[in-house]
Amino acid sequence: MLKKILVLNTGGTIAMSVDASEGVKPLDDQAVNKIVPFLERYADITMKNVLNLPSPHMTPAIMNQLRQHIEEELAAYPYEGVVITHGTDTLEETAYFLDLTLSLTVPVVVTGAMRSSNELGADGPVNLISSVRAAADPDSVSKGVLVVFNDEIHAACHVTKTHTSNVATFQSPQYGPIGTIAKKQVHYHHAPLTREHYVISHADANVPLIKAVAGMDPSWLQFLLDQTIDGLVIEAFGLGNLPPAILPTLKQILAKGVPIVLVSRCYNGQVQDVYDYEGGGRQLKELGIIFSNGLNGQKARLKLIVTLQQTRDFQQLQHLFDQ
Numbered sequence: 001m002l003k004k005i006l007v008l009n010t011g012g013t014i015a016m017s018v019d020a021s022e023g024v025k026p027l028d029d030q031a032v033n034k035i036v037p038f039l040e041r042y043a044d045i046t047m048k049n050v051l052n053l054p055s056p057h058m059t060p061a062i063m064n065q066l067r068q069h070i071e072e073e074l075a076a077y078p079y080e081g082v083v084i085t086h087g088t089d090t091l092e093e094t095a096y097f098l099d100l101t102l103s104l105t106v107p108v109v110v111t112g113a114m115r116s117s118n119e120l121g122a123d124g125p126v127n128l129i130s131s132v133r134a135a136a137d138p139d140s141v142s143k144g145v146l147v148v149f150n151d152e153i154h155a156a157c158h159v160t161k162t163h164t165s166n167v168a169t170f171q172s173p174q175y176g177p178i179g180t181i182a183k184k185q186v187h188y189h190h191a192p193l194t195r196e197h198y199v200i201s202h203a204d205a206n207v208p209l210i211k212a213v214a215g216m217d218p219s220w221l222q223f224l225l226d227q228t229i230d231g232l233v234i235e236a237f238g239l240g241n242l243p244p245a246i247l248p249t250l251k252q253i254l255a256k257g258v259p260i261v262l263v264s265r266c267y268n269g270q271v272q273d274v275y276d277y278e279g280g281g282r283q284l285k286e287l288g289i290i291f292s293n294g295l296n297g298q299k300a301r302l303k304l305i306v307t308l309q310q311t312r313d314f315q316q317l318q319h320l321f322d323q
């Protein structure tokens, strides 16, 4: 018996086509719908168009609506797996948000395409077929939200978009893929060791992400003192160090009770309180800045938006970011 798989389309290049001027545009009738006949060999498919957004238009609030929508669909009908098609620009963010917040009972796979539906070598159909195969595979249960792209399976918590146009854009720099989609079978060779789950009702915390650069001017941060922000994420240098010139502003932000989470600009490794000079990690730790555990900036921001609903206490947040 074929498994019952729900495919929810949210837009992105997989749903777009290229016109005579070589511009890539969304279609009213998402191009993904034409792939259904090719999926029916692998699963009993129900496909629904939920959104039709280029993924730069995605927001945490919309991700949360998508999470609610998936939970409602699963409560109304016993689907055995869910596939979400999504634009690639923010795909890792939606996948990670769902990973943190969905109460998962069945595999949930997110996919998309780098080439639009009518381009030669369009990757949407094969990515969608691979995703349906992964969602229908019993080994995909309990591995968190998965991103399936270019014959690879990645954990949502580790995957990131690494190339502007290459179909092999999705990589997990620290850990590699957790599985592959071979011609005849879905094959896992790793599994994430831990999973986090947070119950949330909304996702509207105001959390900016700032990147540190050499010679950073404090005024680039000072404007935040006049805003109402719920948290701040900073992409620091290397092991977790910042230009000393911005420390006074960071202290003022912390003094307002606003948590600051530190990640690294490096896409491998974790931030640590090692360097003991002005602006070094040791000093940042002493100020009460929260050190993340290898997440990139955009994912740490989502985790802060989610965890701020559990606590605003810096130490408890640090504990959650240690996981």
Ligand SMILES: NC(=O)C[C@H](N)C(=O)O
Pocket: 011, 012, 013, 014, 053, 054, 055, 056, 086, 087, 088, 089, 090, 112, 113, 114, 115
């Ligand atoms: N390949 C893609 O899907 C990119 C597109 N700009 C999007 O994220 O919607």
